[in-house]
Amino acid sequence: MEIEHQRRLIRAVARGERQAFEELYEGSGSRLYGVAMQLMRTPERAEEALQEAYVKIWHNAGEYHEGRGSVMTWMSSIVRYRCIDMLRAISRKEGRQDSIDQDDTLELVAPELVSPLNPEAPDTAALTHCMGTLNQNDLQFIHLAYYQGLTHAEIQAHTDTPLGTVKSWIRRGLQRLKGCLNNELS
Incomplete structure (x- = not known):
């Protein structure tokens, strides 16, 4: 779906136009399902997270701002944060202390930011440049956490690195990435 067309649709959704919402859903559903599936790892949980994310998109479409990224980036962030919230709730319910911390969630950078359909987009070029500076x-x-969707505990086990070190490297890397992106995109 073309970027400008997505912008027109999200503006129409903000005005409450159901037809625009249906078209937006049809054009983005499979990609956003992939984002949810990567994090939730079961179809049932991914579908639940996606459904809740679309409800939020419907109710909050007016909060989208073009200057902060594409419509797909904005919607992907909503799906990602909904998944993270659900994973936290599941962890609490199961009595586990999973290491998904609020300050470690990614504000500006996520795998869904890099559109395979538009590799020349400014945010894609900036992200590629900034990743190269880390x-x-x-x-x-960062790759393990955000591109492969591993939790901090899974990264610890995968790399045999202390959990505190895993968290520190991710946090420091995200801070550097955010600073670089702020410079690149301003």
Whole structure:
């Protein structure tokens, strides 16, 4: 779906136009389901998260701002945050202390930001440049957390690195990435 067409649709959704919402859903559903599935890992949980995310998109479409990224980026963030919230709730219910921390969630950078359909987009070029400025550890741990969807505990087990170190490298890398992106996109 073309970027300008997505913008027209989200503006129409903000005005309460159901037909526009249906078209937006049809054009984005499979991609956003992939985002949810990557994090939730079961079809049932992914579908539940996606449904709740679309309700939020419907109610909050007026909060989308073009200057902060594409419509797909905005919707992907909503799906991602809904999944993270659900995973936290599941962890609490199961009595686990999973390491999904609020300050470690990604504000500006996520795998869904890089559109395979539009590799020349400004946010894609900026992200590629900024990822190249990270040191190897920061890059590896951000990749595992946000491109492969692993929790901090899973990264710890996968890399045999202390949990505190995993969190520190991800946090530091995200701070560097955010600073670089702010410079690149301003």
